[in-house]
Amino acid sequence: MKLYRTSHGTFIEENGTFYPVAANSWDELLASTHLHDLARAAIVGTGISSLNESTILAPIVSQEVWAAGVTYYRSRSARIEESKDAGGGNFYDRVYSAERPELFFKATGRRVVGPGTAVRIRSDAQWSVPEPELTLLVDPRGSIVGYTIGNDMSSRDIEGENPLYLPQAKMYDGSCALGPCILLSPEPLGPSTGIHLEIQRKSEPVFSASTSLAELKRDPNELVSFLFRDNSFPQCVFLLTGTGIVPDDDFTLAAGDVIRISIDGIGTLENHVASSSTA
Ligand code: DO4
Ligand code: MG
Numbered sequence: 001m002k003l004y005r006t007s008h009g010t011f012i013e014e015n016g017t018f019y020p021v022a023a024n025s026w027d028e029l030l031a032s033t034h035l036h037d038l039a040r041a042a043i044v045g046t047g048i049s050s051l052n053e054s055t056i057l058a059p060i061v062s063q064e065v066w067a068a069g070v071t072y073y074r075s076r077s078a079r080i081e082e083s084k085d086a087g088g089g090n091f092y093d094r095v096y097s098a099e100r101p102e103l104f105f106k107a108t109g110r111r112v113v114g115p116g117t118a119v120r121i122r123s124d125a126q127w128s129v130p131e132p133e134l135t136l137l138v139d140p141r142g143s144i145v146g147y148t149i150g151n152d153m154s155s156r157d158i159e160g161e162n163p164l165y166l167p168q169a170k171m172y173d174g175s176c177a178l179g180p181c182i183l184l185s186p187e188p189l190g191p192s193t194g195i196h197l198e199i200q201r202k203s204e205p206v207f208s209a210s211t212s213l214a215e216l217k218r219d220p221n222e223l224v225s226f227l228f229r230d231n232s233f234p235q236c237v238f239l240l241t242g243t244g245i246v247p248d249d250d251f252t253l254a255a256g257d258v259i260r261i262s263i264d265g266i267g268t269l270e271n272h273v274a275s276s277s278t279a
Contacts, residue, residue, distance in 0.1 A: 001038050001148065002181040002267070006055040012039045013119070013181070015216060017047035026061045030137070030236045035145055036184055058114030058178045059137075059148055060237045065112060065176055067133070067152050068223045069102035070095050072215050072229060078246040082160030091163055101218055101226055104166060106152060107176040118274035121253055125155035128253045131243035132197040132261040134213065136220055137182055138237050142228045144220060146184045149175040149261050149269040150240040154251075176191030177259075177271045188220065190214055193264045197245045197260030200258040207251055213243035218242075 002013040003021070003150040005045055010021040010029060023029040070076050070092050079092040095102045113119055121128035135150035153176065159169035191214035199207040220241060227239055253259075255275040262268040 001036075001043075001184045003039055003179045004051060004060070004264050005057045006051060006060045007057060008055055009246075011051060012042050014043050017049060018034065018051055018140055019023050019035065019043050019047040019127070021047065027063075027225055027235050028058075028269065030063065031140055031234065033139075033141075036186065037137070039184055047110040053116060056115050056180050058109075058112045059182050060109045060112050060178055062109060064176070064233065065107040065150075065238045065240070066227055067103065067104055067170070067240035068218070068242045071101065071218050071223075072211065072244035073185055074211070074215075074244050074246055075242055080247065082174055083163060083267055086160065088095070093196070096193055097117065103223070103227055104170060107170060111171070112176045112214060113174055113179050113271060114177070115179040115269055115271070116180075117177075118174065119151060119153050119177050119259065119271045120172065120257075120274045121153065122155050122158070122172055123276065125169075126252065127157040127160075128153065128155050129247055130154075130197065130199070130253065130261070131249065132245055133240040133243050134193075134195060134216075134220075135178060136224065136239045136265055138224050138227070138233065138239055140232070140234050140236060144188075144224060145186075145236075146182040147189060147263075147266055148182050148238070149180070149263050150238070150265055151259060151261055151269065151271065152240050152243060153177075159182045161215050174274060177269055179268050183266045189265065193260070194262075196262040198260045199253070201248070201254060206257070207247045209245045209247075214244055215244045216241060225276055
């Protein structure tokens with residue numbers, strides 16, 4: 001079952017048919033102790049065969065967005081390289097194998113964009129990349145209730161200059177995309193689940209790569225249990241689980257680039273990079 005938030009209300013998709021879900025609010029629906037049952041109960045009648053894609057919104061209102069870092073070997077190596085002049089490399093190596101993961105606050109709902117809209121690169125950054133990440137929807141009790149796709153937009157030159165600049169490299173208006181839906185699944189996603197990134201510039205592919213959850217070093221439940229230490233999330237929380245794909249060091253995003261992130265079983269999240277005039 002896939003849950004969609006749209007400008008015409010909430011829909012649940014099952015086997016290619018979309019059914020309206022009666023809900024007072026997105027926040028109330030997500031935090032419900034019976035989210036899966038409520039969604040299943042909405043699968044009645046004939047439904048509709050498609051949603052107008054332009055009506056699909058980011059699946060977030062009041063939820064906080066957090067992110068895990070250096071959870072894939074590729075991310076560890078890329079960070080060591082980008083921060084070597086600043087002497088930060090050792091920290092990334094240590095956090096990759098430490099018991100405590102790196103977790104950071106990523107975004108509030110108003111900094112998140114939905115499918116088909118523009119993510120932003122910082123105007124004071126020279127080296128920007130998307131980070132395609134499996135994203136967990138975690139309920140107030142700390143249970144993973146669903147999965148979506150996240151783009152943890154990052155300014156590599158800023159975080160590479162000094163690891164203490166990480167919040168500025170990671171958190172700004174339009175720095176995160178989520179969507180297009182929430183896969184409601186009580187079961188964990190299998191290790192063979194693929195994560196794919198494709199970037200197009202002027203309709204030509206300029207970067208593409210794939211990884212899989214088999215490369216994710218940490219168990220999603222382990223990340224959640226650290227996140228919930230001395231932290232409460234009454235409206236649920238989204239947790240990005242880190243990137244296993246980092247473009248080569250000579251690549252930086254440009255205005256107009258189209259970023260397509262697909263995760264098997266969830267779908268595709270497509271965004272373009274805002275032009276500086278609309279940024
Ligand atoms: O430590 C810097 C950020 C790491 C990150 O965002 C990732 O690995 O996905
Ligand atoms: Mg990341």
